[in-house]
Amino acid sequence: MAERLVISIDAMGGDNAPDAIIEGVKIASDKNPEVFFLLFGDEDEISRLARQNQLNEKCYKIYHTDQVVKPDEKPSAAVRYGRESSMWKAIFAVRTGEASAVVSAGNTGALMAMSKICLGTMAGVDRPAIAAIMPTQKPNKDVIALDLGANAECNATNLVEFAIMGSVFRRIVYGEKRPTVALLNIGSEETKGREEIKQAAAILKRNKDKVNYVGFAEGHDIGTGHTDVIVSDGFSGNVALKSIEGTAHMVKNMIKTYAKKSVLAWLAVPLILPTYLRLKKRVDPRRYNGAMFLGLNGISVKSHGGADAMGYSFAVESAINLVRNDLCEKIRIDLEDIIFSDEDAQL
Amino acid sequence: MAERLVISIDAMGGDNAPDAIIEGVKIASDKNPEVFFLLFGDEDEISRLARQNQLNEKCYKIYHTDQVVKPDEKPSAAVRYGRESSMWKAIFAVRTGEASAVVSAGNTGALMAMSKICLGTMAGVDRPAIAAIMPTQKPNKDVIALDLGANAECNATNLVEFAIMGSVFRRIVYGEKRPTVALLNIGSEETKGREEIKQAAAILKRNKDKVNYVGFAEGHDIGTGHTDVIVSDGFSGNVALKSIEGTAHMVKNMIKTYAKKSVLAWLAVPLILPTYLRLKKRVDPRRYNGAMFLGLNGISVKSHGGADAMGYSFAVESAINLVRNDLCEKIRIDLEDIIFSDEDAQL
Numbered sequence: 001m002a003e004r005l006v007i008s009i010d011a012m013g014g015d016n017a018p019d020a021i022i023e024g025v026k027i028a029s030d031k032n033p034e035v036f037f038l039l040f041g042d043e044d045e046i047s048r049l050a051r052q053n054q055l056n057e058k059c060y061k062i063y064h065t066d067q068v069v070k071p072d073e074k075p076s077a078a079v080r081y082g083r084e085s086s087m088w089k090a091i092f093a094v095r096t097g098e099a100s101a102v103v104s105a106g107n108t109g110a111l112m113a114m115s116k117i118c119l120g121t122m123a124g125v126d127r128p129a130i131a132a133i134m135p136t137q138k139p140n141k142d143v144i145a146l147d148l149g150a151n152a153e154c155n156a157t158n159l160v161e162f163a164i165m166g167s168v169f170r171r172i173v174y175g176e177k178r179p180t181v182a183l184l185n186i187g188s189e190e191t192k193g194r195e196e197i198k199q200a201a202a203i204l205k206r207n208k209d210k211v212n213y214v215g216f217a218e219g220h221d222i223g224t225g226h227t228d229v230i231v232s233d234g235f236s237g238n239v240a241l242k243s244i245e246g247t248a249h250m251v252k253n254m255i256k257t258y259a260k261k262s263v264l265a266w267l268a269v270p271l272i273l274p275t276y277l278r279l280k281k282r283v284d285p286r287r288y289n290g291a292m293f294l295g296l297n298g299i300s301v302k303s304h305g306g307a308d309a310m311g312y313s314f315a316v317e318s319a320i321n322l323v324r325n326d327l328c329e330k331i332r333i334d335l336e337d338i339i340f341s342d343e344d345a346q347l
Numbered sequence: 348m349a350e351r352l353v354i355s356i357d358a359m360g361g362d363n364a365p366d367a368i369i370e371g372v373k374i375a376s377d378k379n380p381e382v383f384f385l386l387f388g389d390e391d392e393i394s395r396l397a398r399q400n401q402l403n404e405k406c407y408k409i410y411h412t413d414q415v416v417k418p419d420e421k422p423s424a425a426v427r428y429g430r431e432s433s434m435w436k437a438i439f440a441v442r443t444g445e446a447s448a449v450v451s452a453g454n455t456g457a458l459m460a461m462s463k464i465c466l467g468t469m470a471g472v473d474r475p476a477i478a479a480i481m482p483t484q485k486p487n488k489d490v491i492a493l494d495l496g497a498n499a500e501c502n503a504t505n506l507v508e509f510a511i512m513g514s515v516f517r518r519i520v521y522g523e524k525r526p527t528v529a530l531l532n533i534g535s536e537e538t539k540g541r542e543e544i545k546q547a548a549a550i551l552k553r554n555k556d557k558v559n560y561v562g563f564a565e566g567h568d569i570g571t572g573h574t575d576v577i578v579s580d581g582f583s584g585n586v587a588l589k590s591i592e593g594t595a596h597m598v599k600n601m602i603k604t605y606a607k608k609s610v611l612a613w614l615a616v617p618l619i620l621p622t623y624l625r626l627k628k629r630v631d632p633r634r635y636n637g638a639m640f641l642g643l644n645g646i647s648v649k650s651h652g653g654a655d656a657m658g659y660s661f662a663v664e665s666a667i668n669l670v671r672n673d674l675c676e677k678i679r680i681d682l683e684d685i686i687f688s689d690e691d692a693q694l
Contacts, residue, residue, distance in 0.1 A: 074538060137597040139604065149533050152541045186496050186585040191421060194499045194582060219589025223597035232586075235541060238533040239583045240590045242566025247594035250484040250570035257486065258626045264618045271615035272606070279605045 004036050007319055008099035011041035012068045012086040013106020015306045018042065021105065022049035024303075024312025029059050031313075032320055038093050040065050040086040065089050069110045071305065078110035079117055087111060091118045094298040101299035101319040103290075105312060111302055112150055112293060119298035122328065124335040127151050128295035129162045129234070130302070131169055134244070135283045136225030143222060144170050144179075146294065147234040148241050154233035156199035159183065161335070163204055165294040166229040167211050168334050172325040179228035182217035184236055192216070196233075210334070219243070248283070290315035292322070294331065299323055351383050354666055355446035358388035359415045359433040360453020362653045365389065368452065369396035371659025376406050378660075379667055385440050387412050387433040412436050416457045418652065425457035426464055434458060438465045441645040448646035448666040450637075452659060458649055459497055459640060466645035469675065471682040474498050475642035476509045476581070477649070478516055481591070482630045483572030490569060491517050491526075493641065494581040495588050501580035503546035506530065508682070510551055512641040513576040514558050515681050519672040526575035529564035531583055539563070543580075557681070566590070595630070637662035639669070641678065646670055 009025060011018040018041055025037055036059055039046050043064035050060065067085040069078045082088050087106050093099040095118050104111050112130070121128055129147035136143050146166050151158060163181050170179035183201055185193040190201070193216070204213035217230050219240055232240065259265040281287075285304070289311040293300040299322050303315035356372060358365040365388055372384055383406055386393050390411035397407065414432040416425045429435050434453050440446040442465050451458050459477070468475055476494035483490050493513050498505060510528050517526035530548055532540040537548070540563070551560035564577050566587055579587065606612040628634075632651070636658040640647040646669050650662035 072536070137600045137604070152533065184586065186499065186582055186589075189419070189421075219586045219591075220593025220596065222590060223593045235533055236583055236586045239531065239566045239579075240586050242533075243569060243587045243590040244566075244594045246567025246570045247591045248598060249567065251595060251598050253484045254626055254629070255622075257484070258622045258629075259619070262619075262622045265622045268615040268618035271611045272609075272619070275602075275605045275609045275612045279601055282601070282605075 005034060005320065005323055006036045006038060006099040007316060007323075008038045008090040008093040008102040009040065009316075010087045010090040010102065010104035010106055011039045011046055012065070013104040013111075013305075014303065014312075015105075016308060017105060018045055018049060020307065020309045020312055022046060022055065023053055023309035024307070024316060025060070026053040026055050027309060027313035028316035028320070029056060031317065033059065035320055036060065038063060038090070038099055040090040040093075042066075063089060069107050071107050073107055073110055075107075075109035075113035078107065079113045082110065082114070088114055088118070091115055091300065094300070095119055100323040101301065103301045103303060103312075103316050103319050105303035105305050105307055105315070108149070108302055108305075111300065115293050115296055115298070115300040119296045119300065122295050122297055122332055122335070124332070125161055125165075125295035127154070127158050127161070128293050129165065130291050131166060131294050132241070132291040133173065133288055134222065134241070135288065136223050138225035139282070141225040142174075142288075143225060143227065144173070144229045145222065145237060145241065146229075146231060147237050148291065149234045149238035150293070151234040153235070154196060156196045156203060159196060159200035159231055159233070160203050161295065162231045163200070163211050163213065163229070164334050165331050166231055168331045169292065169294060169327065170228050172322065172327055172330065174228075176228065178212040180212050180214045181229040181231060182214050182221070182227040184230055184232035184240065185216035185218065188216050188218065286311035286314055288314075290318035292318070297328065299327060352381065352667065352670055353383045353385060353446040354663060354670075355385045355437040355440040355449040356387065356663075357434045357437040357449065357451035357453055358386045358393055359412070360451040360458075360652075361650065361659070362418075362452075363655060364452060365392055365396060367654065367656045367659055369393060369402065370400055370656035371654070371663060372407070373400040373402050374656060374660035375663035375667070376402060378664065380406065382667055383407065385410060385437070385446055387437040387440075388415075389413075410436060416454050418454050420454055420457055422454075422456035422460035425454065426460045429457065429461070435461055435465070438462055438647065441647070442466055447670040448648065450648045450650060450659075450663050450666050452650035452652050452654055452662070455496070455649055458647065462640050462643055462645070462647040466643045466647065469642050469644055469679060469682070471679070472508055472512075472642035474501070474505050474508070475640050476512065477638050478513060478641050479588070479638040480520070480635055481569065481588070482635065483570050485572035486629070488572040489521075489635075490572060490574065491520070491576045492569065492584060492588065493576075493578060494584050495638065496581045496585035497640070498581040500582070501543065503543045503550060506543065506547035506578055506580070507550050508642065509578045510547070510558050510560065510576070511681050512678050513578055515678045516639065516641060516674065517575050519669065519674055519677065521575075523575060525559040527559050527561045528576040528578060529561050529568070529574040531577055531579035531587065532563035532565065535563050535565065633658035633661055635661075637665035639665070644675065646674060
């Protein structure tokens with residue numbers, strides 16, 4: 001790790017780049033003045049925005065890049081032809097050790113592919129996973145879910161690795177000693193679901209001292225907050241995540257549509273506004289911004305492409321927090337520590 | 348089909364059986380006086396409830412059974428040892444032609460397994476699927492989703508069959524000529540997702556005159572109402588369904604929790620009540636009760652286990668509607684009609 005905590009920023013990735021990115025860095029920098037930022041992208045634009053936002057000159061350095069990875073670019077093409085891009089250069093700074101983590105709001109698939117190639121997969125990890133923090137109905141309780149889309153298909157070993165990585169991630173972010181971990185399935189009985197899930201459950205049960213495995217969870221359990229970590233293959237996880245986001249959005253739109261037709265409902269606005277604002281703050285997507293690629297030799301954080309400055313600053317702070325808590329090293333120790341029986345090793 | 352429209356009822360399945368079942372039959376019978384019901388279960392209890400609910404004596408017949416399939420019974424065990432149960436006997440009445448459809452609020456897995464064995468799978472269908480109707484944010488638009496849990500793993504042919512069956516189901520329920528059909532995936536680009544989904548997309552594209560295939564949908568698209576039918580394997584579909592139900596529940600609980608703390612919000616209740624009631628009616632789970640097993644030689648409808656009388660009556664009416672519109676015959680014709688190219692046949 002660099003002596004001063006250094007975060008590498010892909011300043012050109014995301015719908016609102018580079019404006020929201022630099023503004024977001026400013027917010028994060030004000031809260032964490034000891035952190036140094038490497039800003040990759042168009043030098044002229046970034047300098048202008050840095051001055052405009054009064055970013056402390058002692059806290060950043062700009063590296064000029066001409067190329068930008070497009071939002072719809074295929075990951076394979078980005079990896080092959082994007083070596084001069086702000087995204088690649090920003091990740092590369094983590095590889096060389098100049099920075100301790102990278103944050104990008106650009107193309108998710110490209111960021112994943114580039115991070116994987118550039119940083120490499122951790123020893124003992126077959127496949128890295130995307131993890132994110134989501135709100136639950138319990139007032140002060142979030143849930144960590146993974147994989148959210150990196151691996152459309154997974155075997156039992158992948159799922160067990162995700163369980164370990166998710167558990168460590170949870171410990172670091174929330175300081176809980178033995179976070180509860182569940183496997184996403186389509187029923188709570190042991191006989192239900194796909195073969196790889198049942199195998200993963202068997203392995204996790206044999207390693208309860210390492211991972212606090214509590215059984216299967218179903219789609220509706222994600223939001224109850226009964227479990228700290230929920231593990232799935234990337235396809236199901238992505239479907240669940242987007243179904244949840246879509247439903248929250250749908251409910252909001254439905255309430256709007258129905259309320260619009262009622263004068264009485266309009267009269268109620270001043271009365272329900274404080275409640276609405278508190279609830280809105282609790283589920284503010286910006287607070288939950290910053291998905292992690294777990295299982296790489298380095299910290300790579302994906303900000304939502306549409307994030308505003310405040311949202312982006314949360315992703316940056318999440319990266320800072322993980323560096324401070326030495327995420328990669330802790331995952332490495334836990335992975336080595338888990339006892340795969342001979343039976344498990346054959347999976 | 349029997350001369351008079353006959354519906355077979357598993358009167359002992361479900362959390363509130365037989366009370367809510369017989370009360371639900373009464374509601375459906377009042378609206379459809381020409382329908383005759385076969386009621387399978389405890390004769391004494393059913394007679395008492397039928398009298399109590401003033402069920403028209405000319406509209407039903409009771410068949411006594413002693414055995415009940417338990418909610419947590421394994422499907423394989425239910426099939427083997429449950430041949431004297433109300434569930435099996437009710438399904439068997441469809442097989443013999445005494446009834447045209449069966450409705451049960453009992454154990455889903457057992458109902459699926461028993462229906463499959465007892466009624467048989469339609470020629471041309473490899474795997475039956477569970478389909479259900481779900482609300483969307485568009486005021487008068489629902490979406491049909493399948494498979495919701497019958498098949499944890501599916502190949503391309505299965506998905507294509509689901510697309511055809513879902514399309515016919517939609518036509519019958521909503522009278523739309525060319526309902527739009529999408530495949531659930533984790534991205535909208537053609538290169539995304541699992542191999543079987545890409546293969547299914549290719550087959551559906553070649554058969555656009557038969558199925559109005561419109562491309563991939565993601566989890567958040569289920570609730571927008573942009574597509575009439577959404578097709579997935581049973582695992583992802585089940586995860587999506589439960590994530591959506593869970594989120595709706597979560598949002599409701601969160602609003603309650605936050606509103607409880609505010610006196611102002613309580614004062615607003617009379618003003619927002621009419622809007623709340625309209626919205627509640629629109630998304631009333633009872634209105635969406637009645638999942639269909641598609642692809643069998645007969646109509647088998649699953650009511651939610653926790654349904655009340657009103658909810659159960661919707662499941663019964665859904666069965667009546669499908670019999671009247673000759674669902675099975677129409678699916679059979681469409682399946683025969685679709686052109687599987689030689690290439691497709693090899694899948």
